[in-house]
Amino acid sequence: MPEPEQELEIEIDRHLQSPIYLQVCERFKTAIAAGHLGPGDRVPALRGLATQLSVARGTVELAYSILVDEGYLEMRGAAGTFVSSSLPPSVVRRSVRKRGEHGPEQRAAQRVPRRAPGVVDLGNDAKPLSPGLPALDAFPRKVWSRLVAYRARSGDRAALIYPDPAGYGPLRERIATYLGLSRGVECAPEQVFVTSGYRTTLELILRCLARPGDRAWFEEPGYLIARNLLSEAGMGIVPVPVDGEGLDVERGKALGANARFAVVTPSHQSPLGVTLSLARRIALLDWANRAGSWIVEDDYDSEFRYLGRPLPALKSLDRNDRVIYCGTFSKVLFPGLRLSYVVVPERAVARFDQLTRSLNMGPPYLFQAAVADFIAQGHFARHLKRMRALYAERRLLLVDALRRACGQAITMDLPSGGMHLVVTFSHDAGVPVDDHAVAARASESGLAVRPLSAWYVNSRSKHTQRGLVMGFANVADADDAARLARILKRALDG
Structure with a gap:
């Protein structure tokens, strides 16, 4: 039985300078943050929402595409469009507080201590681009x-x-x-x-x-x-x-x-x-x-x-x-x-x-x-042989997508081995990019890239390279690589 759509009143202001598709994006983000929409909730169909707002279907389609890229929504083909089941933790926590849910899982989550500033956790993370995570979809x-x-x-x-x-x-x-x-x-x-x-x-x-x-x-x-x-x-x-x-x-x-x-x-x-x-x-x-x-x-x-x-x-x-x-x-x-x-x-x-x-x-x-x-x-x-071929293909997909999306803003070499690649930032002399901030913005969008400078004992030295460490083993296809590259570009742009 198909899941019912969540009732959602979206209003747009045609007098604002902000484009309508961006207003739609913001309304959805606000609804998710307020707890009116939660992970797994079905959202209105493209045609239905376009009719409700009296706008072209393409306008709603563009808004949904942006929300999917940013990790807020996920499309499941004929089943419809849903709030992502893997929303960034900060978004989920806000939603839980707004809803007033205080079940065992929420209470347990609240007991988890906050990570100290600058500390990078490499474990327990299956989000996209997590370094060191093998292709879980390809395991026999x-x-x-x-x-x-x-x-x-x-x-x-x-x-x-x-x-x-x-x-x-x-x-x-x-x-x-x-x-x-x-x-x-x-x-x-x-x-x-x-x-x-x-x-x-x-x-x-x-x-x-x-x-x-x-x-x-x-x-x-x-x-x-x-x-x-x-x-x-x-x-x-x-x-x-x-x-x-x-x-x-x-x-x-x-x-x-x-x-x-x-x-x-x-x-x-x-x-x-x-x-x-x-x-x-x-x-x-x-x-x-x-x-x-x-x-x-x-x-x-x-x-x-x-x-x-x-x-x-x-x-x-x-x-x-x-x-x-x-x-x-x-x-x-x-x-x-x-x-x-x-x-x-x-x-x-x-x-x-x-x-x-x-x-x-x-x-x-x-x-x-x-x-x-x-x-x-x-x-x-046999598994190792298959994975070598698969990872060789997926590293090319991600590298090509990053080069198209980010251009001269990044520098990287095609890795000769392993399951991750290192991207360094191009910047004006004396003005290094804060890779911790870029990684944090990427994390808010649902990615698990890591700041390169964290691998250094002297992470704040002027000689320390700034960049990102990211895994490519779980990049599904060219479309997935392009989507992830767009999210990273937005994180880099701030």
């Missing part, structure tokens, strides 16, 4: 559901008892085999520890190997989540600049030659996307060996490379067992899995094994077993 859900159901029905006692703290044995074997074939990382299954996410992996590494007062080289700019966790753990951060060849090892030695760790993303630097050159890799390994330091290699987005084969991991060059290799299934499958893994040096296996058992930190059996089956039955390799 039927295959996955079958594998999970099979394991749930199997009656295996392993599903009912505490999981192995180091990880499900067959999954550790599959990961070791996969890394040896695809990444050049030779390791035994006993060196592989399965964790519940990259944060947990870093915590495990620090608890096993870090000492009070230790310092860590960190890419500048570098991965926000890792930097925040290291800081919270009391680690001294040594920001080492990144250039076209990746981490500047010589600069790192000048800034902190005796650092205990170097945390790097050599295959696809986060966020700039550059690859650590061979010369820099050898220099980094040589420094770690001489200093007795550890290199934490986050093999970020390494599976998705669009020019040639994926590059070998830094760990594949490690002859002195100084590299701790970190990987995750969050980006190659889906983040809700909460499954990551770490390959530890042989000399540290006993310490890691002892700590994981002491903490009893093994992830749940069910998903681990399903992922092991997913790999063993060939679904994993």
Whole structure:
């Protein structure tokens, strides 16, 4: 049964200088903010509203198109036009307050603390252009559901008892085999520890190997989540600049030659996307060996490379067992899995094994077993192959749409790998664009782009690049890319 249209009295003033289509837009925004229209409500049909207002149908169509672009409305074909089910949180909160709704969900939302100014949250966001979010529409859900159901029905006692703290044995074997074939990382299954996410992996590494007062080289700019966790753990951060060849090892030695760790993303630097050159890799390994330091290699987005084969991991060059290799299934499958893994040096296996058992930190059996089956039955390799082709297409769609919509206002390079791209702003000398403000305006319009400057320790330095980091994995088609580019252009224009 079709949903009834919400009764909505819209009045326009033909004496105003503001065009009628803009007046219609403002009336809808006001109705949504006041709570008269809520997410999922059906709005009047084009012809009906045009008749009600005594205006041309094209006028209403233009207003609806703008509201759709801005994320207020969504068109569902023959079903009609509806208030977007994914309205920006600020709009929804205003609507809830106006309606006087105080149910459990609203009360819970009100208890969530406000984020501190300048803090960028990279998690729990499935809005368009979210960096690091894989193509959820392309994941083989039927295959996955079958594998999970099979394991749930199997009656295996392993599903009912505490999981192995180091990880499900067959999954550790599959990961070791996969890394040896695809990444050049030779390791035994006993060196592989399965964790519940990259944060947990870093915590495990620090608890096993870090000492009070230790310092860590960190890419500048570098991965926000890792930097925040290291800081919270009391680690001294040594920001080492990144250039076209990746981490500047010589600069790192000048800034902190005796650092205990170097945390790097050599295959696809986060966020700039550059690859650590061979010369820099050898220099980094040589420094770690001489200093007795550890290199934490986050093999970020390494599976998705669009020019040639994926590059070998830094760990594949490690002859002195100084590299701790970190990987995750969050980006190659889906983040809700909460499954990551770490390959530890042989000399540290006993310490890691002892700590994981002491903490009893093994992830749940069910998903681990399903992922092991997913790999063993060939679904994993086929999925990666399909995603490389799909992401290569979608990155072109977004880049082309941004170039058409924004022109000379932005600068960007076609990324050679990964699932995100970096856009920097063109501006007059001495007048940098506030990328936090641009990202905030984009967020108000329903997008999840991130300010590039937030990736820098010295985010307010005059040398800090200003721009946006955005994902392209979930761009549906050319029309979707064009719509998103128009929203970003409006956010940039202010």
